[in-house]
Amino acid sequence: MFDLDALAHHRRAHVLLEAVAGSRAYGTANADSDEDVRGVFAVPAHAYLALAAPPNQVADERNNVVYYSLRRTIELLAAANPNILELVYLPDDCVRVCTPQMHALIAARASFVTRECAASHVGYAFSQIKKARGQNKWINQPQPRQAPAKEAFCHVIPARADGAPMRPRALADLGWNLAEFHAARLEHAREMFRLYHYGDAARGVFRNETLALESIPEADETARYAGLLIFREQAWRQACDDHRNYWTWRAERNEARWRQQECGEIDYDAKNLMHTVRLLLSGRSILERGEPIVRFAGDALETLLDIRAGRYAYKDVMELAQGIAADCETLKATADLPERCDVARADRLLLDLTNAWETRCA
Structure with a gap:
């Protein structure tokens, strides 16, 4: 049953969480935004004893729809993954399906909030910065239709x-x-x-x-x-790879995202940098308040929207990002958070939730 169509067919039995994520959850969506669906599914414990183990996740071709197994969800929560941590902090208006087992996981979400979570938010953010500058993006390196000869x-x-x-x-x-x-x-x-x-x-x-x-x-x-x-x-083969990757990207990209760069209005990937600052703000919130920010509002939301609209110069966004990162470094000294997740506790939670789901489905 482990593909997206089969999961949809068995949705009532296996899906623990289904929710709208991404920009619609962050509050940054506009008319051109895709709808990202994220979810969690359960499988029987005995399935992991089979030689062909169940998948960690199932998704559509563009990863607009992704469901994670319960085991993978808890594994990534324990590893301080920012994208998975936000699943257990989604606003109520984003949630379409939430079973008692998922409610139990959400009730235990604070046990996954650690100093390591804040560090991973900052780390993910600065990995995005490396990709954001326009000169290194395909937008400024267009490829002809014909493959390299x-x-x-x-x-x-x-x-x-x-x-x-x-x-x-x-x-x-x-x-x-x-x-x-x-x-x-x-x-x-x-x-x-x-x-x-x-x-x-x-x-x-x-x-x-x-x-x-x-x-x-x-x-x-x-x-x-x-x-x-x-x-x-070797140079020809690399050029062929670049050509293939470019046209795959062109076929799959959200055209609205690239209009400003194509017109020369800005020299960076505005959406990437918006998410960089979003991750940093959420990381700072973890250290200040003990939980991430998913839904943004007020001045923080205005800042994110202004970055995406290209109203900041690249250097100004970098100064903002560096300032938030410096705040995080200072807050680490006083944050009342464990260093990392208690893995033994996460193991017990996985077992308890799986047993509860199997009892419900029996």
């Missing part, structure tokens, strides 16, 4: 009879068609090959997406030798 990564050192210096030239500059050539291995050299011209009789250098190497007859070694081919294969 191997020939674009080829240079040739033509054979010269006059003894002039032999310098690599781009294949395109020479105007040579590699379909008219054969290639042979050049001993003791990587990505470099001997090149022989056979004209219409050639089978080509590239065949079935690979560079084909030939054994050249001795009589052709001099008569048909044209020069040395340099094929930067």
